[in-house]
Amino acid sequence: MLLNLSPSSTPITLEHAQIGVTYRVLSVKADTRLAHSDQHLKDLGFLPGEHVILKKRGVPGGDPIVVRIGSSNFALRRAEAACVLIEQA
């Protein structure tokens, strides 16, 4: 898939997103510690082009987090969020 890599929008993972900023999902990768996490994240709607916003970080430790994907809100573990590659929308 072709990515538009301008300096202002370097891909990061959802884990490192800033709260309240709108990002676009680029892709979802697998994590060996989380069985089928990539498939399940896609099932929830983490699909290329979808808009995602980090809403809240849990206290303490910033885990879990709350994100809005499309028009639904999900609580995710940081490790799960680390599987989602995003860029600023």
Add this chain to the structure above:
Amino acid sequence: MQENKIYIHPTGPLFALVGNPNCGKTALFNQLTGNRQKVANYAGVTVERKEGRFTTPSGAHVRVLDLPGTYSLYPRSIDEQITCNVLMGRATGEKTPDVVICVVDATNLRRSLRIVLAVERLGSPCMVALNMVDEAKARGININAEKLSNALGLPVIATVAIQKGGDAALRMAIDQALIKRKSATVTHTSTETSVNFATHTPTAHAPAHAPAHATTIALSSAHTATPVEHDHQRIQEILRDLSLDRVIPDLRSERIDQIVLHPVVGPIILVAILFFIFQAMFSLAEIPMEFITGATEHVGSFITTWLPDNWLRSLLVNGIIAGVGGVVVFLPQILILFFFILVLEESGYLPRAAFLLDRIMGSVGLSGRSFIPLLSSFACAIPGIIAARTIPNVRDRMVTILIAPLMTCSARLPVYVLLISAFIPNQLVLGGLELQGLVMFGLYFAGIFGAMAVAWFLKMFTSKNSRVRPLMMELPTYRWPRIKNLAIGLWQRAALFLKRVGGIIMIMTIALWFLASFPGAPDGAVGPAIEYSFAGMIGHALAYVLEPIGFNWQIAIALVPGMAAREVAVSALGTVYALSATGDAAAESLIPIISAQWSLATGLSLLAWYVFAPQCLSTIAIMKRESGGWKIPLIGLTYMFVLAYAFSWVTFNLATRWLG
């Protein structure tokens, strides 16, 4: 082992309701079939397949299956597996559905249409119920059902599952689907009618009805994209064509979440809510409880005056009224607790609470996903243990099943309230808080801490591999609790409780009355007759074991039938003391008797016992069923008895030393 069973399916076409969690499948099922299955506002309320029937406007008899919600046909947990098995025709005792009704959340089409495409790809004939169109409209999302139907190539019917008659169009469409199906089986030709009824083969990725450009995109990326991504692209096209591709967030829910999920304010709100519930349980229940106590005493003294002093009067007054009446008193408190639990379930707050507690639960090796099953266990461990099906991780699920019985179920309430009323003074402390309510709060926390400690202990042995536990939990839109759902929920709970009272509690009480009345006292006996009965003998024998934790023989007797169900211990104590009483003081309420006859240490020790003891056979049975063997229930029984005895012993000895 090969099972050769022949299942005879009931006749009539089978429709199955399939869709994302929390999109209103069960509400629609209830509306269609007149059932009253539980509905609430969080993902994973339905974890079993439920069957219902109804008659279509044209008179056809139809069977409907309500299935657990799922995000895809790649199941993560047992409840999602159930849905997939039914769709693929692998479910035991059920045929493949003739027509799948895909229930779609109109406020969240982007996500819910994916499951429609996935189901369609399986080859099942399907139709779409566009649910919550009222809520979507209120949020400014106007969906043209006809255009959506054309784009999908499937019939699309707008529904409002929570409104009477909100399923009328769906009933008619089901009729049309039946006609279509019949004509298709007779002539094997598919003529184009007003309703497009598509049956796709599993290989048809790009359906003929899709716009041409969507097909091109699908083909161009066919080598890299998975079916999910395919479907996603197609849905984006459809939404763009219907100008529905703008994401309209639910601002009200976002605003509430700003407060409720706030790192500092959020946990304070959570504790305050729980605290308020326990305070309310005591302060609101006072008047109805007095009324019920008064009524049972009245009936008791009425029978005492009108019946001659014989065995029948003893059975009625000492057995049934003293026993069963002693349990019914606690109905108001159970209903108050349930009212608040139902409000929380309906509002959409529970998954937020699970989010806030995820970290704490993580420290004992569980995840926030265990929270809702454990919270359900406050009602009763049985639905809680079944709800554990939504936990994807097997180890976490087993640990949740093991600790669920430690959550203070409503059957413990009568025991707790009895003992608190007898031993804890009714006074206000700390500027207006009820001391009795505080102690109740403490007992609930003792159960929670006990459960956490057990989970932590189990983590030491079973959680060696540091796998990350999946969370991926949806936070639904906040909704106002619906009065009708609250009323149905409370009514069902009251009916269930009264059924227990009339069933197991009554039977155990009568059985105990027999054991406690025969054989009668020998001539020249000094003590009350019960001491010479079978129950008296059993009680005295058990008292040797239970003496170190401060239990007298009356308590020992009550604990035996109390194994069947926790509340039975209260009715049993009622009967035991009614029969031990000399003279006509039998109809007196239990609270003053035990507060006069037991030491404070004994009362507290029995409270500690009830926090941990596995006094419920149905729970053990359901642990076996859900875990698929005897290992988990046996571990559960053992650790709960050990904890109960240990904590009662410590409580009794500390209380004897310090409180006298």
